Each structure stands twice: as C-alpha cells, then as structure tokens.
Amino acid sequence: MQREVMFAGFGGQGILLIGNILAHTAMEEGSEVAWVPSYGPEMRGGTAYCLVVISDKPIGSPIIKNPMHLVAMNRPSLEKFAPVIKPQGVVVINSSLIPVTSGRSDIHELLVPANDIAMDLGSTKVANIVALGAFVARSKIVDFECMRQCVKEQFASREKLIPINMAALDAGQKAAQSK
Amino acid sequence: MAKTYRKPEALADQPTHYCPGCTHGVIHRLLAEVIDELGIRGRTVGIAPVGCAVLAYNYFTFDFQEAAHGRAPAMATGIKRVRPDLMVFTYQGDGDLASIGMAEIIHAANRGEKFTTIFVNNTVYGMTGGQMAPTTLPGQRTTTSPGGRNVQDVGMPVKIAELLSALQTPAYITRQTVLKPKYIVRAKKAIKKAFQYQMDGRCFSLVEFVSTCPTNWGKTPVEAIQWAEENMLPYYPLGEFKLPD
C-alpha cells in the first residue's frame, strides 16, 4: 500500500517542514518514505510544495502525477493540485486564506481556518502545524501520538517553541473532528 | 683545498634547459640555498608552472607537483590547507600568473593562503615563443605585437606586486631582481623572509623578479640585462610593497 501527500503553499508557510514531519513520523513507524521538494527560484517567496510518499515496500517512482491527498495552504496551490488528487483522497483547505473550495464531490474536503486558529494560539507561524494536525487526524495516515513525538524532536533545539506547536497540533485535530 | 663553491643540497646535480643569460638558473639557486639554510628540504613541496620553468621539478631534490597553466596557487592552497606543516611555494612566470592564472593568484593572496609565490617577470611568454604577455612593456615588440605593444589597444602592463599590495589581507609582497650581483644578495634575503613568514604561519608572500629573456627579446645576455635595467626597472620599481601587520 502506497500513499502520497502533497503539501503546497507560499514559500515561508513552512510547507517543507510539515512534509518533513510527516515523513519522519512514517519512518519512525517503520514505513518506507520519500520526501520530494520543489526547488529552485520558487523557494524564494513563490509557491513551495513537497510530496511525501509513504509505502510498506521500497518506493519506486517518487514522482507522482496523481497524489492521494493534498494539504493546500493557499489558493494557487488548491487550484493547481486539487484537480489531480485521487478520488477518496483527503484535501485540507486553509480556509483562512482560501475563499473557495475544490469543487470536487469525490474527495474528502476539510476546511480548516489554519491561520485564524494559529493566531488565537499566539502566532500565525504555526498555521502549518495546525493544518498538519487536521490532516493526520482526518486521514489517519500515521499515528497521531507518534507524530507528537516527532514534532517535539523537530523543535528539540528550540524548546520554547514546543508548547505552541503541541497546541497547534491539538487545535488542528479538534478542527478535523468537529467537522 | 677549501671548496668555495658548493651546490646546495636542494638543487639537483644536472644542467638546466634554460637559455644562456636567462635568470631562472640564478633564482633556482637562491631558492635552493634558502631551503637548505632553513633546513626544510624534507617538508617542502614546490609547484612548477606552465612556461619555461615547466621542468623546474627536474632541478630540485624535494617533492614537486607540476601545475596546469596559472593554477599553481589553487594547488598550493589545496596542499597547504590539508597539510599546513608542509612548506609550499609556487614558481610562476608572467604569462602563467598575470594572465591565465590571475584569478587564482588574487584569490589565494586575498585569502592569505600561507604559501610563497616566486614570480618571474620577463615581459613575454617564453616557452611558447615570445608572445605578448600582460607584462609586456609599451611599444615592446613580441611575436604577437609585431608593431610593439599598443597600449591604446591592449592597455598598460600589469604591475603584479602593486596590484596584490592593494589587497588588505596581511601579506609580504616585494619586487626584486638578479640582474647584477648587488641585487642578488637583497633578492635572496627577500626569498628567505618570505619563507620565514610562511614557517611562522603568518601570511601569503610573493617575490616578483624583474627578469630577462635574451632569446625572445633577440638580444645577447649582456644586452638583455642592460635593456631590463633601462626599461623594466623604471616601470617595475624594486622594493617591498607590503609587509605583514
């Protein structure tokens, strides 16, 4: 079984980081993983995206035309990738910044006002973690508790950031469950 | 009977390929004497250039690498960075250092790489047959400036010692010559000073030599020395241009 998640948004929204955390979590669970970024001029302020592939056997092509899931943090990302997501995939839409929906009825759409939730927590910087929490809670692609550990590890060198990121994960989970 | 002339240990016991009247031989000997006097033959690595001194490695008795055109300072950088205990010098001519290797010498000097460069400036590409160099004097005839160097067309000759002295990184930069015995004593002192700075791990050092090329200049050795004194020394003055802080 292979699953793919596309994370997309503006450069600076922490897109690559949440992809990294998911890949790390899946690896800790014993899965094969690949994290494939976009790179180049785009990384300077334009759109940023990364694809995380999780599989129970060695990953062949890490280049996927039709990923299973999408976490879209801004409108161009949703418009670019929503049409190629596989049916029954989970599509997380950061409704704080995206005033539209995917227009698809064959996917599981989840509207999460990630920036608003993050601002309530004290910093819009953790909007990405809110979205990640919501996505994992809905898709159950990895174990939520295992992911909490990986987020802690991620911020191990900046310990004072751990509480707000934990709160962001929980708020994302809550947002996914309340829908 | 006491020997008054002795070949330095660092100098190989074989005739060189240099032309009569060429100054490479004297400069080689000074280098060898300094290496002997400092007792560093067993930890010295020389780097030969592309140019007349391409075979310099045959005339010394310590480790040598042979470089591509102009790249000797990069090679010296590589050696010195991974083996700071080795004593490293590059031996380069003006086509090699001032033209094709300009980037390498400037950046090595500017980083303050702790090796020594012996720069032999005779205003022409010697080995390839006397073509114009960046150091060719205004009006000087060469095989690629048959009407004489036209400075309107190709600019004025590059003064390497002055150019490198403009860099701020501490360095020892001097211009010397071996045209006459009176200059030779001073030149040897300069080489020794440069090597001493290197031994102390203090700085990059460069000793430029105002030199001759009787063959490509179309002169006898004596005429060549006279020409160099009259024409080169006014444009390429001798002296110390930079001392380490």
Add this chain to the structure above:
Amino acid sequence: MGKILMKGNEAIGEAAIRAGCLNYFAYPITPQSEVAEYLSRRMPEVGGVFLQGESEVAVGYMLFGAAGCGERVFTTSSSPGISLMSEAISYISAAELPVVFVNIVRGGPGLGGILPSQADYFQATKGGGHGDYHLLVMAPASVQEAVEMVMAAFPLAEKYRNPVMILGDGLIGQMMEPVEFSDRLISKPTNKDDWATNGMDTRKRNARNLVKSLFLDAVQLEEHNLALKAKYDRMKQEEVRYETYNIDSDFQALIVSYGTMSRVCKTAIDNMKAEGFETAMIRPQTLFPFPVQPIRQAASKDGCEAVISFELSMGQMVEDVERSVQGKRPVYWHGKAGGEIPTPEEVVDAVKSFVKTK
C-alpha cells in the same frame, strides 16, 4: 545506528566524513549547494577542512594539490561546475590522483535548468576533458545508495589511483529518504608514500616524489597511456556493478535505466506485470565500467523483442546499450531532457510502442 531522514545532498556530505574524508573544496551551484552549506558546519566539528574556492576551475586544482600530497579529498558540484572542473579532472586523471567528485546533474546544455537530468552521461563516462582517460562512474538511485557509493568511492579511488565520480541528479540531491550509515563501509586511507608529495621527512625512503602530467617524450607518453588503459581494463574486469529487476520472468522487453529514471521504470515494470506483460530491467550502478556482458546476455534471451534505454537525456547511454547488444536485438531510446521526469504511465506506453507482440 538507526535510520535517519536526510536530504540527499546532506547525506552525501555526511557519508564522505563517515568514510574518513575530512577535506572538502567546493563552489556553490544549484541543485547541490546544500552539501557545501552542510559541510561548512560539519567539517569544523570533526576537525576537517572546508574551503569555498573562487571558482570551480580553482577548486579542481585545490583537489589536485590536496590529493597530490596524499590526503583524502572530495568535491560536489553540478553540471556547469563540472564543465569548469573538467580541465583539472584531465590533469588529476593524468597524474593518477584519487579524488572523489559528486555531480548532482542538472539540465543542459549551457546554463540549461536546475531540474533533474542525466545529460552529463557522455561527459562523465567518456572523459569530459582532453586526452584519453576515464573516471570510474557510479550512479545511485536512492539517497541510501548515494551514501553507500560515496563511502565506497574513496577506497576505489585509492585502489586505482583514479578519480571516481558519483553521477546523481537533482532529485537524488534534493529528496529526503531514510538513510543508515554502515560501519562496514568505513575505510582507512591507503599508504601513499610511494608517490605522494607529502614531504620527504614523513617517508622512510629518502627520495623525492613528483606528481605530474607532463611527458614530453613520445615513448614515455605512450607508456603512460598504456598504463592508464591497463587500469581502465582492470576496472572493466573487477568493478562492474549492476542490479537486475524481474530478470527471471519471460520478459518481452529489456529496459536499461539508471538513477532516478530506473525507479520510475521499476514502478512501470510492476504495473505491466500486474497486467500480465513481462518486462525486465538492468540498472547499471557503474556507468564506467558499463555492464556490457550482462546486458548482452539478457537481451539475447528468447522472447526478448526489444531493448530500451530510458534516460533523462536525449539518448546518450543508448550508445553503450547498442554497443552491448551488438545488433542482436533492436535497441530503442526513450527520454526527456527538460527536467521533467517521465511517469510510469509514459514508460509503459513507450515500452508497448516498441514491442510488436502484445
């Protein structure tokens, strides 16, 4: 130790350190600058040397100088940078110095692009600079394999006194995958007292060493070239490495593919198998020496109708595939060179278009 998630470029830098190479000279270029960024932090931690040179031209000779005095040294770059280093690579090959080069290939020619490519195959395997020489070239298909190849490269470079090139691509450099650094691949530098300019005082033998590429005498130059050739012939005998995939099936087509492209082909082979259409693959892990015999043997198998070279280039490796197959089967090429990577679906379509019996 366990697995850690690492970007290819950073893993490559770490692999060199684990292999015992503590000297790195480089110049930044996308898509491999992370190696330099990583090692600018890491080398001081392990007491190693990190230097950002003024150009790839200079870096090439810094490697020459360092390797010439017997120290392990390596660099990383990407296509245009390797072109600039090619002058030094020729000299390094001529002077028989063990240096490891990593080329995280991007699209060309010229500035080209910064996306993954395999367009430097000719440059890597056929020489690249002037004169008769070859690099030993290895091509990883995953971050883990890149680590293993980098670690294996140093003893190989020393065994042959020859530069080794790891030919990756933008994806291998940029992708993160789990990696494990094997203790088994840690190697000790060989003794270089016979030839390195490491200072006479450090050696027992009281004779000087000379590292050079100049042989003005025709007979001596001929002898030098014959010695180099003997070395390359020995590599062909001893160092060919490749991986097979689905080779025991009754395959109708044989795919030859390496690096990132081979991963796409594996998925395509699985998909075709699920449909009942058998294809096999030989994945060269060494591009020089090239797995000539294994490809010839596999292509000759009954039922194999076509041999297809899939490449992220306009058809370079296909020439070596043709040379291997020697006309026994039709040989085709399929590829892309702009930076996009063909999808498994595209590979399936291409394979089917080359096979007559469906």
